[in-house]
Amino acid sequence: MKASVIVFPGSNCDRDVKISLEKFSIKTEMVWHADTKLPKSDLVVLPGGFSYGDYLRCGSIASKSRIMKEVITHSKKGGLVMGICNGFQILVESQLLPGVLIRNINLKFICKNVTVKVTNNKTNFTSKTNRNSVLEIPIAHNEGNYFASKDLIDELEDNNQIVLQYCDATGNITEQCNPNGSIKNIAGIINKKGNVFGLMPHPERASDEILGGMDGSLIFKSLK
Amino acid sequence: MKLQVIVTLKKDVLDPQGSAIKSSLSNMGFKNIESLRQGKTFEIIIKEKDEKVALSKAKEMCEKLLANLTIEDYSVKAIKE
Numbered sequence: 001m002k003a004s005v006i007v008f009p010g011s012n013c014d015r016d017v018k019i020s021l022e023k024f025s026i027k028t029e030m031v032w033h034a035d036t037k038l039p040k041s042d043l044v045v046l047p048g049g050f051s052y053g054d055y056l057r058c059g060s061i062a063s064k065s066r067i068m069k070e071v072i073t074h075s076k077k078g079g080l081v082m083g084i085c086n087g088f089q090i091l092v093e094s095q096l097l098p099g100v101l102i103r104n105i106n107l108k109f110i111c112k113n114v115t116v117k118v119t120n121n122k123t124n125f126t127s128k129t130n131r132n133s134v135l136e137i138p139i140a141h142n143e144g145n146y147f148a149s150k151d152l153i154d155e156l157e158d159n160n161q162i163v164l165q166y167c168d169a170t171g172n173i174t175e176q177c178n179p180n181g182s183i184k185n186i187a188g189i190i191n192k193k194g195n196v197f198g199l200m201p202h203p204e205r206a207s208d209e210i211l212g213g214m215d216g217s218l219i220f221k222s223l224k
Numbered sequence: 225m226k227l228q229v230i231v232t233l234k235k236d237v238l239d240p241q242g243s244a245i246k247s248s249l250s251n252m253g254f255k256n257i258e259s260l261r262q263g264k265t266f267e268i269i270i271k272e273k274d275e276k277v278a279l280s281k282a283k284e285m286c287e288k289l290l291a292n293l294t295i296e297d298y299s300v301k302a303i304k305e
Contacts, residue, residue: 057292064289093292100294107240147237147295181238 001026001223003043006071008033008062013048013084013204020204021045024220031067038070043080043223046071046087048140048202058101058143059089068094080124080223081196085141088188088198097191097198098156099148104141105181111140113213114179116187116201117167120160123190125197128222134171135164135215137201139179139187144200146182146189153183164188164199225270225278226303229290232263237295266290267303275302 003026007014014030021028029039033051038044051062062068068090075081075096083091091097104110113136121131129135148156156162164187168177178185180200188199203216233239239261246260268285272278279300286298 056289060289060292100292102237102295103240105238105240107244145238149294181240 001042002040003028003045003223004031004039004041005029005045005047006031006033006067007047008049008051008065008090010051010053011047011049011086013086013202016202016204017045017047017084020207020217020220021223023207024217024223026220026223033062033065033067035067036070038067038074041074041079043082044071044074046081046083046090048085048087051086051090054143057093059086059091059093062086062090063093072096075191075196078193078195082125082223083196083198084202084204085139085144085200088200089143091196091198096196097189098152099146099189101143101200102145102147103143104145104179109140109142110144110179111138112179113138113206114187114201115167115169115171115177116164117171117173118163119165120163120190122160123163123194123197124222124224125190125219126163126222127224129218132171134167134169135201135206135218136213137203137206137216139201140205141180141200144180144182146184146186146200148183156189157184159192161189161192162186163190163197164201225272225275226305227268227270227278227282227300228303229266229268229282229286229298229300230263231266231286231291231296231298233261234295234297278302
């Protein structure tokens, strides 16, 4: 499997993602946002960070960058795309995923380990996890509050598009364990076709024992 | 021609920043505020004499970049100097 990690001005998790992908034998190339050609890839990763300083709306300016046209074409052809944190924000801004990510309800930048429940493990990104298993993965964001109309949320539920939900250590999805105010405790969703995945937690920060956990590695192991 | 674009959150979208500003104002003694919503303004100077054309360009800018129509509304107007 081959992957491209897109580097925007202000990306800061790009190299961590590359290390994680390569650890699981995925050949990875870094691609600059101003490039007009995507190297042959099975997977494109939009990494975390603060692309364009989060100006206007998080991810909005990056979503209009030149390489994104190629990424959109790649996704329309069925290629895999994964957006982590700021990458997830870029995916909703480019309408590859529905809904939006708005300011955390408590107005704070939240940087901590959280537990998320794998609500859907029948995806290209979660196949090595058990359904309803609980993963401990860090989050680090200011705008991770997932918002969508009621109709859209119903649609996401009907199509099993909600993949990760914030939960407590035993897997209960409660208001107390919702860090940012996301509707339905949403931490990650997939598109209808199943090839575009966005998540706020950082699996690359939980893919090595030395970083304090390995739960994120299940996401990288699932990629196929 | 100078244009003003105002982007605001839609009514049913939570505005935690607006709520925080409202409660701060209330702590400062401004007690009668019923509601406060935060938005953004953009001042755009465009090389265009025809107001209609300029406004339609600004609308296009809103739809394509300045506003996220899932959560935001926008308005555009020309400013006479």
